[in-house]
Amino acid sequence: DSGVTQTPKHLITATGQRVTLRCSPRSGDLSVYWYQQSLDQGLQFLIQYYNGEERAKGNILERFSAQQFPDLHSELNLSSLELGDSALYFCASSVMGNQPQHFGDGTRLSIL
Amino acid sequence: AQTVTQSQPEMSVQEAETVTLSCTYDTSESDYYLFWYKQPPSRQMILVIRQEAYKQQNATENRFSVNFQKAAKSFSLKISDSQLGDAAMYFCAYRSSSRGGSNYKLTFGKGTLLTVNP
Numbered sequence: 001d002s003g004v005t006q007t008p009k010h011l012i013t014a015t016g017q018r019v020t021l022r023c024s025p026r027s028g029d030l031s032v033y034w035y036q037q038s039l040d041q042g043l044q045f046l047i048q049y050y051n052g053e054e055r056a057k058g059n060i061l062e063r064f065s066a067q068q069f070p071d072l073h074s075e076l077n078l079s080s081l082e083l084g085d086s087a088l089y090f091c092a093s094s095v096m097g098n099q100p101q102h103f104g105d106g107t108r109l110s111i112l
Numbered sequence: 113a114q115t116v117t118q119s120q121p122e123m124s125v126q127e128a129e130t131v132t133l134s135c136t137y138d139t140s141e142s143d144y145y146l147f148w149y150k151q152p153p154s155r156q157m158i159l160v161i162r163q164e165a166y167k168q169q170n171a172t173e174n175r176f177s178v179n180f181q182k183a184a185k186s187f188s189l190k191i192s193d194s195q196l197g198d199a200a201m202y203f204c205a206y207r208s209s210s211r212g213g214s215n216y217k218l219t220f221g222k223g224t225l226l227t228v229n230p
Contacts, residue, residue, distance in 0.1 A: 045218060048217060
């Protein structure tokens with residue numbers, strides 16, 4: 001158990017819909033990272049937050065947004081969903097940006 | 113931009129034998145970290161081992177060790193005495209050690225699927 005909690009584990013929805021993925025980092029970790037794992041693109045970095053502030057953006061679509069709340073949990077919002085958004089979405093956390101990242105179990109998103 | 117290449121999409125090994133997974137990377141930075149993550153069928157991402165580029169000594173964690181060749185930009189993972197539980201997808205990953213911005217993101221290779229035969 002990595003200590004990083006992601007909910008829900010599975011999500012099935014339709015094109016055009018909006019979903020929210022939630023991540024609770026390990027106790028004491030201030031940095032949260034979101035990654036997308038798909039068959040086409042592999043594992044890709046989406047976005048990083050540190051203590052509530054956005055620190056870095058990767059290949060994140062404009063239809064996607066995220067935030068980190070004062071209690072340090074983070075949410076990834078995906079809107080206007082397309083078939084290609086079907087993927088496994090991972091959250092990872094670390095104490096600070098330069099410490100090893102520990103991953104949650106992921107949320108499997110299926111778009112029908 | 114940094115890139116990570118895993119040239120072996122699949123590998124297999126007999127139980128109790130040794131296997132080496134290859135990884136090469138491209139970077140213009142001199143200071144960075146390299147990682148191997150394991151993803152079993154349960155899909156968890158488990159950190160196996162990490163190496164700091166400024167350290168010449170190769171990292172070791174029990175049956176797992178790396179061969180880090182900085183000049184060649186090569187970072188292979190050796191698994192000794194392979195066990196059935198080692199069967200998984202293995203990802204090589206790169207992370208800058210520089211401060212700020214997107215430098216702490218992990219850049220992953222495409223992965224190597226390891227099968228362990230009894």
